[in-house]
Amino acid sequence: MAEKKKREYFLSSNINWFADNNKWANLKSFGMVKSTVRCKGKQYSEKRYFISSIEDINEFVTAVRTHWTIENTLHWSLDVIFRDDECQIREKNTAENIAILRRICFNRMKMYQNGKTLKRKKMLCTFDDSFRFNVLFS
Structure with missing residues (x-):
């Protein structure tokens, strides 16, 4: 059975409730990514939360995906050079x-x-x- 992945992106610019918003320069939104994977009849979900200076959902999606591309490239390099996974x-x-x-x-x-x-x-x-x-x- 093939693995199915689904990502949902949420962004809220309602930051008034956040007591420390004056401590974060350029704080404009909170984001969340919900990743759901269905594999071998089981479903796994994960939520990641972000504090952001972005207000546009499309920019948020691009920023999150770019970040993980960089992160995955780093981990791949560490595994190849330092055999990190072993x-x-x-x-x-x-x-x-x-x-x-x-x-x-x-x-x-x-x-x-x-x-x-x-x-x-x-x-x-x-x-x-x-x-x-x-x-x-x-």
């Missing part, structure tokens, strides 16, 4: 701490311009102390 660390905060360190390393390697691929930069960081120093501190 991580066996399960102890307390260790898995989260390692994930943060991987993202820092990933961002530093992306910022370091030397014409090498990210995979090659990772390998060079592993074997070459001076290269690793340049990537982390340049």
Whole structure:
């Protein structure tokens, strides 16, 4: 049976009820995305909420989808370069701490311009102390 996905987008510009709206610069709306997946006879739903400076529903949809495209690209890159999905660390905060360190390393390697691929930069960081120093501190 094929998996069926449905996304519903909601946006409300009624922010008067929100007590802290003066603490959020450019706050204009609250958004919600409800994702429903039906797979193998079971249905799963998830709601994600957003504080937004957007008032147009079409702009909101584009912003949310663009954000998740970027997020998914990052996760794919981390999995390819650092084999993130194969991580066996399960102890307390260790898995989260390692994930943060991987993202820092990933961002530093992306910022370091030397014409090498990210995979090659990772390998060079592993074997070459001076290269690793340049990537982390340049």
